[in-house]
Amino acid sequence: MPTIVVDVMPKPELLDPQGKAVTGAFARLGVTSFSEVRIGKRFELTVDGEVTDELLAEVRTLAADVLSNSVIEDVVGVEVAE
Amino acid sequence: MPTIVVDVMPKPELLDPQGKAVTGAFARLGVTSFSEVRIGKRFELTVDGEVTDELLAEVRTLAADVLSNSVIEDVVGVEVAE
Numbered sequence: 127m128p129t130i131v132v133d134v135m136p137k138p139e140l141l142d143p144q145g146k147a148v149t150g151a152f153a154r155l156g157v158t159s160f161s162e163v164r165i166g167k168r169f170e171l172t173v174d175g176e177v178t179d180e181l182l183a184e185v186r187t188l189a190a191d192v193l194s195n196s197v198i199e200d201v202v203g204v205e206v207a208e
Numbered sequence: 209m210p211t212i213v214v215d216v217m218p219k220p221e222l223l224d225p226q227g228k229a230v231t232g233a234f235a236r237l238g239v240t241s242f243s244e245v246r247i248g249k250r251f252e253l254t255v256d257g258e259v260t261d262e263l264l265a266e267v268r269t270l271a272a273d274v275l276s277n278s279v280i281e282d283v284v285g286v287e288v289a290e
Contacts, residue, residue: 133250135252152270159255159263160253162254163254169230169245174242174243
C-alpha cells in the first residue's frame with residue numbers, strides 16, 4: 127500500500143533543545159564534523175487505496191492543521207514514498 | 209552548507225502510541241483515507257565542510273549507535289539533502 131511521508135521540522139529561528147542535546151553528545155564523543163543538529167518529526171501515512179491529487183492536497187492541509195504546530199514548526203516535505 | 213538527513217522510525221512490529229493518537233484524531237475529524245499513521249524522527253545534521261564517503265559511513269554508525277534505539281527503532285534513511 128502506498129505511503130505518504132510528511133516531514134515537520136522546528137522553525138530555523140527557534141531553539142531546538144533536543145538537537146542541542148545531540149550536538150552536545152557528539153562533542154563529548156569527539157565527533158566534530160557537524161555544526162548543528164536539529165530534530166523534527168517524520169509521519170508515515172499508509173494510504174487506504176490510491177494516491178490522487180485530491181488526496182495529496184488533503185494531506186497538505188492535514189499536515190499544516192493537524193500534524194504540525196505552525197507557531198513553532200514548518201512542514202518541510204510531503205512526498206509519496208512507494 | 210550540506211545537510212545529512214537521518215530518518216528513524218519505530219519498528220513495524222511495535223505499537224506506536226503517538227501514531228495511534230493521530231489515527232484516532234483523523235477518525236474523529238472524518239478523515240478516512242489512511243489505514244495507519246506512524247511517527248518517527250527526522251534528524252538534520254549540518255555538515256561542517258564536505259560530505260565524503262567516510263563521513264557518510266560515520267553518520268551511519270552514529271545513526272545506529274546514538275540517534276536511534278535499536279531495540280525499538282530502525283534507521284530507515286541516511287541521505288544528503290543539499
